[in-house]
Amino acid sequence: MLVAIVTLSALTVFCGLILGYAHLHFKVKGNPIVDQINALLPQTQCGQCGYPGCQPYAQAIAADEVDINCCPPGGEATIIALANLLVRDPKPLDPQKEEKPKALAVIDENLCIGCTLCIQACPVDAILGAPRYLHTVIVAECTGCELCVAPCPIDCIDMVPITNQSTTWKWPYPNPNIEQAQKSQKDVRLISLKY
Structure with missing residues (x-):
């Protein structure tokens, strides 16, 4: 009986050490969904949503404290992107806010x-x-x-x-193939100007 108690106590201590190690080394810092929401926001830090910046607004969206349609600078494109990420129905911009x-x-x-x-x-x-x-x-x-x-x-x-x-328009997403093609066209023009 004493051997069983000692064995069970040792097993409990061993499992506790493993869980403690896992908690310290595999801990997720922050909420990954907040980071994904924040990445979709325009990062203007303007406060037009009612929060002091994009990160607090992203935290409020993730906690279901506020709706996804409160960002005037992001407009309809941001609302649709947030709706797709969070699997919600897109809504029009909050009528109290004005898209500029x-x-x-x-x-x-x-x-x-x-x-x-x-x-x-x-x-x-x-x-x-x-x-x-x-x-x-x-x-x-x-x-x-x-x-x-x-x-x-x-x-x-x-x-x-x-x-x-x-002169001001840019592709919405960087495309390395296009950038490489533009660079090679510049190189060809420079070579032709030399000769």
Whole structure:
């Protein structure tokens, strides 16, 4: 009887050690569905959905606290992508929210007084400048969230709609075959110009 108790206790301790090891080394950090939802959101960090950024909104969607149709910058395309991911029916954009065309913040450098209020308001650090010096927007970083417009005391920031032109339009998904073809066409043009 004593041998059975000792054996059972040793087996219990051994199983506990294995479970403890598995818990520490195979633990999933975060919720993978939140990461997938966040990847589909536009990453404007604008707060138009009612949350301070895309990550908190993704967490709320995953917890079924909010619906998938609250992101104006993402619009219909994001709603459809979220519906497909979560196996839900797509819905139109929340009527209390307004879908706007993509825009870029532009600072009138002749009027800018260098107050830095726009820099403090920008959630993605897309505005460059220093106190009492003019500021400018880093075009590649600006998400068009409009959070820099309201704090400006002299209204020198305008939101300019971005139109898809042949110079600004990009393929929705990177295609290495197309990029390679374009690179080889440039190489051929450069070679022909040399001769």
